[in-house]
Structure formats: C-alpha cells, structure tokens
C-alpha cells in the first residue's frame with residue numbers, strides 16, 4: 264500500500280490542512296459470481312491493495328477533491344452539491360457525498376485527497392475502495408458513525424444511483440468488513456456473514472488477463488436480465504421463489520422447458536454457484552483445500568459454459584495454471600468477459616507459480632499479464 268506518511272504531506276502541501284486519513288481495501292472474490300443480486304452467497308477476500316482518503320475541513324464552503332492517481336482536482340460548492348453524474352472519476356467520491364447529504368447530513372466544505380494502489384478497472388474493485396474510504400472520511404467530518412453493513416449499503420447506493428453502475432453489495436461490504444487472513448462468506452439476502460480462515464501457507468495470486476471485452480449483448484446487465492427472466496418463470500410455478508437463491512436444480516428440471524435456453528443456462532450457473540459457494544466456505548473451515556480447489560475449478564467452467572461470461576484469454580489463464588506446482592484452485596473472478604483470475608497457491612510456490620503463469624500466458628496469448636501475489640487483509644479503518 265502507498266505510504267501514509269507521504270500521503271499525509273502530499274495532502275498538507277496541497278491543502279494546508281492536517282488530514283484525517285482513512286483506508287479501504289479492494290477485494291477479490293474467491294467464489295460466488297453473479298449470485299449477489301440473486302440474494303445468494305459470495306465469498307470475497309479484502310486484499311492488500313487499498314485506497315487512502317485524506318480529509319481536512321475548509322472554511323470557504325468548497326469541496327475540493329484531488330486524486331493522485333489522476334493528478335487532477337475538481338471543485339464543488341458544498342451548498343450546491345451535484346445531483347447527477349458527470350462521467351468523471353469524481354462521481355465516485357461525490358456520489359458518496361450526495362448519498363450522505365440525502366441521509367440528512369449537512370455537508371460542510373472540505374478537501375479530500377485520494378490515492379490508491381488497487382489497479383483501476385481490473386475487477387479488484389478500486390471503485391468500492393474509493394467509495395468506502397470517502398464515506399469514512401466524510402462520516403468523520405460530519406460526526407456520523409454508521410454500522411458497517413449500513414455504510415456498505417450507502418456506498419452501493421452511490422455506485423448504483425449516482426455513478427450509474429449496477430452492482431451488488433459484495434464489493435462495498437467486503438471493503439468495510441474484511442478481516443486479515445480470512446475470507447468472508449456473505450449471505451446477500453440478509454447480509455449475515457461468516458469468516459473462514461485462510462491458512463498461512465496459502466497465497467492469493469491474482470492474474471490480470473489485461474483484456475476486457477465488451478461483447479454485444481453479453482455484458483453484466485444482459486446476464487442479469489436473463490437470470491431474472493428465468494427466476495420469473497420459475498416463480499409462476501413456485502411463488503416462494505423470489506430470487507434464484509430460492510430455486511433448486513429440481514425446479515429447473517421440472518420447468519426448464521418453459522425458459523429460453525440462454526436464460527435457463529444462466530439460472531443453472533447461479534443455482535449451482537450458490538451451492539458451491541456455501542460448500543467452499545465449509546471446505547475452508549475444514550481446511551480441506553483440495554475440495555476448495557475442486558469447487559473453484561467447477562465454478563470457473565460453470566461461469567464459462569453456462570453463464571458464458573468468460574473469454575478465450577481467461578479460459579487460457581485458468582488452463583495454463585492447472586499443472587503448475589503449488590496450485591490449489593483457479594478461476595475467473597469478477598463480472599466476467601476478461602479481468603482477473605484468482606489462483607489459490609501454496610505460499611512457498613507463489614513466486615515461481617506467478618512467473619511461470621505469466622510466461623505461459625504471454626507465449627500463448629501474446630500479452631504480458633500483470634500478476635499480483637496478495638494476502639487477505641483487514642477492512643476499512645481510520646489510519647491512526
């Protein structure tokens with residue numbers, strides 16, 4: 264993570280105010296893809312890449328936000344907050360400000376600096392880390408203190424309604440509630456969660472395919488709509504199915520013929536993924552890494568074949584990892600169509616694994632991937 268001392272002086276030199284500093288991590292999802300909006304289960308991990316937010320009050324009624332990543336500053340009037348997005352990075356912090364103002368907080372003028380080492384736009388949720396770090400910073404300024412799950416919901420609202428990106432609750436929730444050396448099994452229905460320890464000897468190797476395809480008709484929104492269509496048809500037969508979380512493979516067997524083929528496949532992925540995610544948490548709690556790896560592989564091919572949200576590069580990254588020493592399990596993580604794979608790897612083999620995987624991928628695909636060896640870190644907090 265970036266050095267908070269350097270960050271502190273950077274903020275001070277720019278704004279001439281001593282900042283309170285907050286940090287919020289990015290995340291990687293071990294298993295449970297496209298299950299969050301189906302009120303199902305996900306099992307993310309907060310990672311040791313994070314965004315720092317430094318905040319200090321101003322007396323001129325202005326809100327000035329600066330991102331060191333973009334080396335750019337934007338100014339707003341606290342008394343006339345923007346009410347809609349501008350398509351700029353400042354939408355993320357200002358979305359949070361907008362939501363907090365909507366909660367009834369009077370927002371004073373302040374200076375906010377942001378600096379993150381979560382790779383932007385790689386599926387490791389730099390966006391949630393910016394939102395959560397900003398939320399903690401602004402919260403401290405206005406004297407609010409929301410419980411973690413509520414804060415996560417507020418940040419999700421900023422992303423959904425202000426930034427305009429439809430996403431579930433996972434990213435913000437894990438950024439707020441992550442725990443060092445643990446994965447978090449989250450029930451997206453009621454936000455109850457269970458922590459599962461990740462053994463010391465396991466490293467999280469995140470491999471960026473460096474591609475992000477925008478497939479015509481193949482994005483997050485269409486997949487979500489297809490899943491919802493399948494759910495709707497099943498619910499006609501069994502009204503207690505409010506979300507795919509409530510459906511079973513039995514239901515699909517019985518009524519699948521009425522569902523358009525693509526929607527049926529999406530539903531199959533979500534239903535089986537929910538089962539796998541709960542089983543994966545159990546495997547982790549039992550220290551059964553072999554079973555966890557098996558479930559991750561199954562999840563990848565379900566994501567690739569049934570949900571059709573993988574791509575040639577991601578399938579290659581998963582395949583090329585298979586026979587490398589130290590691999591426990593590998594799959595494409597995040598919204599799909601590119602982005603990163605998550606590889607659970609024996610810690611002592613992680614370095615050679617990363618190097619070999621990078622070499623193989625470059626040779627086969629012709630792109631040099633970014634590979635990060637990470638560990639599970641704690642959730643967002645005030646940086647003393």
Ligand code: ADP
Nearest residue numbers: 330332352377379383384385386387388389390
């Ligand atoms: P991901 O969340 O997977 O990294 P997104 O597209 O959801 O990708 O979010 C990336 C966007 O979040 C960036 O394009 C930028 O607008 C905003 N963002 C992330 N980190 C920062 C930062 N340190 N400073 C300013 N904006 C940031």
Ligand code: MG
Nearest residue numbers: 388389390391
């Ligand atoms: Mg994001």
